[in-house]
Structures are given as structure tokens and as C-alpha cells.
Amino acid sequence: MxxxxxxxxxxxxxxxxxxxxxxxxxxxxxxxxxxxxxxxxxxxxxxxxxxxxxxxxxxxxxxxxxxxxxxxxxxxxxxxxxxxxxxxxxxxxxxxxxxxxxxxxxxxxxxxxxxxxxxxxxxMRRFDTAYRQMKDVVESGTIGAPLIFKSVHRNPSVPPSYTSDMAIVDTAVHDIDTARWLLDEEVKAVSVIAARKNNRGGTLRDPIIVLMEMESGAIVDIEVSVNIDYAYDIGGEISGETGVVTLAERNRITVKSGGEYRGKVTADWKERFVxxxxxxxxxxxxxxxxxxxxxxxAWDGYAAAVVTDAGVEAAGTGNRIKVEMRDRPALYA
Ligand SMILES: NC(=O)c1ccc[n+]([C@@H]2O[C@H](COP(=O)([O-])OP(=O)(O)OC[C@H]3O[C@@H](n4cnc5c(N)ncnc54)[C@H](O)[C@@H]3O)[C@@H](O)[C@H]2O)c1
CATH class of the missing domain: 3.40.50.720 (NAD(P)-binding Rossmann-like Domain)
Structure with missing residues (x-):
């Protein structure tokens, strides 16, 4: 059809x-x-x-x-x-x-x-082969119960119209959804810590760490850097009770010469997630x-909105913000 x-x-x-x-x-x-x-x-x-x-x-x-x-x-x-x-x-x-x-x-x-x-x-990250393999490893029990998920989201640069809140609402939102999906649980509370500023970003609060406490007690630590120049770089690692699963570098080849080895990092999100x-x-x-x-x-879209709202509030106030969600309808079980 x-x-x-x-x-x-x-x-x-x-x-x-x-x-x-x-x-x-x-x-x-x-x-x-x-x-x-x-x-x-x-x-x-x-x-x-x-x-x-x-x-x-x-x-x-x-x-x-x-x-x-x-x-x-x-x-x-x-x-x-x-x-x-x-x-x-x-x-x-x-x-x-x-x-x-x-x-x-x-x-x-x-x-x-x-x-x-x-x-x-x-x-779209839920359709990426590497993330799907990572989820398979978690679900197989190979690494035991997940304890910490570290997610890295680095952009080479952003346009002047990009605001500090967008780092949470537009950028970290992908890591937030990925965390909920990989760990198969909801977020309980969010805190945001800003590092010393990357001056390439002007007044932008960049980079930041979005720290999420999940329902099970697992921790999610998201680095968002949006002016890091070198490439568009996505990283992820889950530490479980008995092992670790890590997203590998995406190089199809590595080059060894002059006593070094090198590989390519993707230039932008379109290339990384095509x-x-x-x-x-x-x-x-x-x-x-x-x-x-x-x-x-739609439930995942709603959860993302609730968590990013909490993240924006956490960044603005410096407080740990509890995430309050409606009960999940059976349609989204
Ligand atoms: N999944 C991802 O990684 C990803 C990446 C980029 C963009 N997005 C999302 O996709 C959406 C579009 O982003 P974009 O970068 O293509 O923006 P864009 O500004 O390039 O395109 C948006 C288009 O929508 C049109 N438009 C605005 N109001 C409209 C209306 N009422 N009816 C019909 N058309 C209307 C605009 O004229 C424009 O052509 C946003 O919600 C953005 O967050 C998602």
C-alpha cells in the first residue's frame, strides 16, 4: 500500500x-x-x-x-x-x-x-542502531540493573538566536527522552549545574549538566555543550550493577600515521542521525x-515537556525541582 x-x-x-x-x-x-x-x-x-x-x-x-x-x-x-x-x-x-x-x-x-x-x-534517537543495541543490552540483563546513565550532547556552535533555555528545551530534550526510553522509567527530579562559561557562547549558560534522578534511584547526567567547536559529538554510557555499556565511536575507518591514530567525528546532527x-x-x-x-x-511528548519545564526552573532557580506527572493512561502502557 x-x-x-x-x-x-x-x-x-x-x-x-x-x-x-x-x-x-x-x-x-x-x-x-x-x-x-x-x-x-x-x-x-x-x-x-x-x-x-x-x-x-x-x-x-x-x-x-x-x-x-x-x-x-x-x-x-x-x-x-x-x-x-x-x-x-x-x-x-x-x-x-x-x-x-x-x-x-x-x-x-x-x-x-x-x-x-x-x-x-x-x-529519532530511539531508531538509531547503536542506541537500540544499548537498549537490548540493558534489557538482556547483561550489565545488571542500570545505576548511572551518562549522556553527552555536544554541538560545534549555535546561532545568535539560541537561548540558554533552548539548551534544555531543544537540545537536552533528546537526551531526556533517550534516558526515559533506555531505562524504561520516569524522571523524579531535575537539577541543573552550569560549568565555568565557554566564552565562545557569549552570555549563554554553556556548558551545563542536567542531573536527573529517576524513579528507581538511578542517576542520569547529561552534558550539554553547544559551542564546543570541534564537531557534533554524541556519547552515552550506562553503568549497571555488573557491567557497563558504551556507545562506540562511529568511525567507519581509523587512520594510523605519524605515531597517531585518527577517526572522523560527525559534523552535525543530520549526519549523525541520518x-x-x-x-x-x-x-x-x-x-x-x-x-x-x-x-x-504523545505520552512521551508530554513527559518531555514536564521534564524540560522542570529543567528550565531548576536552571533559573538553582533548586532541585520535583517532576509531577499525571497518571499514565492505559493507551500508553
Ligand atoms: N528531531 C530533531 O532533531 C529536529 C531537528 C530540527 C527541527 N526539529 C523540529 O522541527 C520543527 C521545524 O523545525 P525547522 O528547523 O524545520 O524550522 P524551520 O523554521 O526551518 O521550518 C518551519 C516551517 O514551518 C512553517 N510554518 C510556520 N507556521 C506554520 C503554519 N501555521 N502552518 C504551516 N507552516 C508553518 C514556516 O514557514 C517554516 O517554513 C520544530 O518543531 C523543531 O523543533 C526537530
Missing amino acids: TVKVGVIGTGMIGQDHIRRLTEVLTGSSVVAVSDINKEQVEKIATAIGARTYTDGVALINDSEVDAVVVTSWGPTHEEYVLAAIAAGKPVFCEKPLATTQEACLRIIDAEVKHGKRLVQVGF EAFDVEFKEWLDAAAKGTATGPS
């Missing part, structure tokens, strides 16, 4: 997902695109032979559209995800699911009322073809 997809938001990642759906994967066609930038959306629609909409809700209600991808700006996500649920159509929503906890809960309520999962949130994004969309299409969704859920 070919899933006919409508894409709302044709900016940087929207265009990358359209390329993925039209050039990389089989089993889908992009039949409609929507953006408030008329010139941009028309150019993209012409290139792929899709219809254009300036109104995303009209795209969702197009009877030709089987499933929806939301890659517009964060504050617009709630309206489109709710409209997709109302239309009974599977929807892939880039993170954030919505920009407030209350909006995430409205989405959860609508999906629970619908009675079946339709929403997948764009936490295969994960492909798998993410392949699995989304497989589920959408059956009229449902799997993978990171």
Missing part, C-alpha cells in the same frame, strides 16, 4: 522529511504540502507534484491525505495534531509535541478518547499503513 502523506511546514526539517518520503523510502507519496510561506511551498509542491495549502487544517481534511507530518514551528503543533486526531489520521509530529504541558495533555485526552494511537513524536531518521519514517509509514502509530507517543 502507498501511504499518501500531507506535510505541514516545509522549512529545514520538513524538506528533509519530504526528500526521505519521496526519494529514500518506498511505500509513500507526498500528495499535499502546506506552509505559511507561499513562495516556498509552491516551489516544493511543483518539484514533487503535490497540492498546496496555506491552511494546515484544510490539508489534514483533504480526503486524498491518509497521514500527516507536522514540521511547522512548535507553537503550531497542538492545533494540527488535534485536527489529525479529529480526522482519525495517523500523524508524525516533530518535537515538541506541543509547547506547554497543558497542550500535551489536551492531545493525550483527544487520543485516549479516540481509543487508539495515532500520534508519533519525532524522538539513518535513524530513515528508520523512524519507515516504521511510521508501516504503522500509518495500518491506520495507527507506534514509537515515541
Whole structure:
């Protein structure tokens, strides 16, 4: 079956997902695109032979559209995800699911009322081969019960519009979701400590450590550095009661010369996670073809919002902030 997809938001990642759906994967066609930038959306629609909409809700209600991808700006996500649920159509929503906890809960309520999962949130690390192998090791019991997860998230630089809060809400959010997924438990409390400033970042609070206490008592320590220059570098290690599992370097080759050995570090997140994004969309299409969704859920989008809110408060006040969440509906068991 070919899933006919409508894409709302044709900016940087929207265009990358359209390329993925039209050039990389089989089993889908992009039949409609929507953006408030008329010139941009028309150019993209012409290139792929899709219809254009300036109104995303009209795209969702197009009877030709089987499933929806939301890659517009964060504050617009709630309206489109709710409209997709109302239309009974599977929807892939880039993170954030919505920009407030209350909006995430409205989405959860609508999906629970619908009675079946339709929403997948764009936490692509869950589709990365190395992280999946790490999770397999944890679940196999090989390293015993996890005690500490150290996650490293380093960006070479960020644009001037990047704020200190974004280090938690936009950057650490991926590590937060990964921790919840790898350890299979919720976050109990968050603290944030800033190191001596990297002066390349101007007034930015950078780097920071986001310290999370998990329900079981395990600790998660996330380093976020966003001006570290040398590369985009992702690291992860879980220490368990009887062993350790570590994400390996991603070099396909190493070069030995002049008494040294060297390997390449990825330049940016697109290069590091390109295969994960492909798998993410392949699995989304497989589920959408059956009229449902799997993978990171609206619950995971809500949990991310609650924990990042706590992180922003912890960074602002210097306090340890307890994480309070609603009970998890059975739909997300
Ligand atoms: N998973 C990831 O690692 C990852 C990476 C990058 C971006 N994102 C997320 O993807 C989303 C888009 O990010 P981006 O970098 O592509 O931004 P962008 O600014 O490049 O593109 C967003 C597009 O949405 C359009 N838009 C805004 N409001 C709209 C509306 N109401 N209806 C239709 N279109 C509208 C804009 O005109 C723009 O073309 C954000 O939520 C961002 O957090 C996720």
C-alpha cells in the first residue's frame, strides 16, 4: 500500500522529511504540502507534484491525505495534531509535541478518547542502531540493573538566536527522552549545574549538566555543550550493577600515521542521525499503513515537556525541582 502523506511546514526539517518520503523510502507519496510561506511551498509542491495549502487544517481534511507530518514551528503543533486526531489520521509530529504541558495533555485526552494511537513524536534517537543495541543490552540483563546513565550532547556552535533555555528545551530534550526510553522509567527530579562559561557562547549558560534522578534511584547526567567547536559529538554510557555499556565511536575507518591514530567525528546532527531518521519514517509509514502509530507517543511528548519545564526552573532557580506527572493512561502502557 502507498501511504499518501500531507506535510505541514516545509522549512529545514520538513524538506528533509519530504526528500526521505519521496526519494529514500518506498511505500509513500507526498500528495499535499502546506506552509505559511507561499513562495516556498509552491516551489516544493511543483518539484514533487503535490497540492498546496496555506491552511494546515484544510490539508489534514483533504480526503486524498491518509497521514500527516507536522514540521511547522512548535507553537503550531497542538492545533494540527488535534485536527489529525479529529480526522482519525495517523500523524508524525516533530518535537515538541506541543509547547506547554497543558497542550500535551489536551492531545493525550483527544487520543485516549479516540481509543487508539495515532500520534508519533519525532524522538529519532530511539531508531538509531547503536542506541537500540544499548537498549537490548540493558534489557538482556547483561550489565545488571542500570545505576548511572551518562549522556553527552555536544554541538560545534549555535546561532545568535539560541537561548540558554533552548539548551534544555531543544537540545537536552533528546537526551531526556533517550534516558526515559533506555531505562524504561520516569524522571523524579531535575537539577541543573552550569560549568565555568565557554566564552565562545557569549552570555549563554554553556556548558551545563542536567542531573536527573529517576524513579528507581538511578542517576542520569547529561552534558550539554553547544559551542564546543570541534564537531557534533554524541556519547552515552550506562553503568549497571555488573557491567557497563558504551556507545562506540562511529568511525567507519581509523587512520594510523605519524605515531597517531585518527577517526572522523560527525559534523552535525543530520549526519549523525541520518539513518535513524530513515528508520523512524519507515516504521511510521508501516504503522500509518495500518491506520495507527507506534514509537515515541504523545505520552512521551508530554513527559518531555514536564521534564524540560522542570529543567528550565531548576536552571533559573538553582533548586532541585520535583517532576509531577499525571497518571499514565492505559493507551500508553
Ligand atoms: N528531531 C530533531 O532533531 C529536529 C531537528 C530540527 C527541527 N526539529 C523540529 O522541527 C520543527 C521545524 O523545525 P525547522 O528547523 O524545520 O524550522 P524551520 O523554521 O526551518 O521550518 C518551519 C516551517 O514551518 C512553517 N510554518 C510556520 N507556521 C506554520 C503554519 N501555521 N502552518 C504551516 N507552516 C508553518 C514556516 O514557514 C517554516 O517554513 C520544530 O518543531 C523543531 O523543533 C526537530
